Amino acid sequence: MNPSIKFIFTFIVFLNLVACNGDKKPVDDGDSIINVDSSNSSVSEGEELNEVIPEVDQGQQGRLVWQQPGKVLSVFGDINGKTVADIGAGAGFFTARLAYMGAKVLALDIDANAIEFINKELKVALKERGKNIEGRLVEPDNTFLKEGEVDYILIVNTLPYISNRIPYLRDLTNALKKGGKIVIVDFKMKKIPVEVSVPLDERLPLYMVEQELEQAGFNLLKSDDASLDYQYIVQAIVE
Secondary structure (H helix, E strand, O other): OOHHHHHHHHHHHHHHHHHHOOOOOOOOOOOOOOEOOOOOOOOOOHHHHHOEOHHHHOOOHHHHHHHOHHHHHHHHOOOOOOEEEEEOOOOOHHHHHHHHOOOEEEEEEOOHHHHHHHHHHHHHHOHHHHHHEEEEEOEOOEOOOOOOOEEEEEEEOOHHHOOOHHHHHHHHHHHEEEEEEEEEEEEOOOOOOOOOOOOHHHOOOHHHHHHHHHHHOOEEEEEEOOOOOOEEEEEEEOO
């Protein structure tokens, strides 16, 4: 799925929600939807982050089931007060959750509409948590991150769309502080339900992600292709 198309779909759903539900309460469609309480500063990982954040999750209850954001973000551990770059942020599915974990989030995307939504809609909707978010418009081959600017980097469902990945990843080693971690989540090369799946030519085999990370100067920590049904989670660090 093209990232811009994914964002547009989410953005339209959000606008419909605002028009119909001024209090932004989630619609219970039988999936036991629960609001995450933004006043709870102890929210850090696990099941809480699998619950619905209405500002970004309306119409995406199916994604919550297979994406398992709490499980993905638990690999970071305690990131309270840390700076995280969410590359390919889209409408903020992970950006919002990183902010709930207490991180300063640099939401990066090549779609100007996505960045406008994050800076003008999402930040306001998340109230105090939204103050930790900064949306930045970037280019397909350049994040414009400064040297040592971030502690962590998250790239979800985006890496296959980057053309010159090794130079791109090499630049990210410079953006990370010493000991900083990158987490990459993307689709396995297997049969996946049509409502979830992206074409095979828009996926990367796990071994290729591992290989390119190492070629770019990262040290692999862990590759997990078992925790999520349809995706792998790769962790690497800069030493």
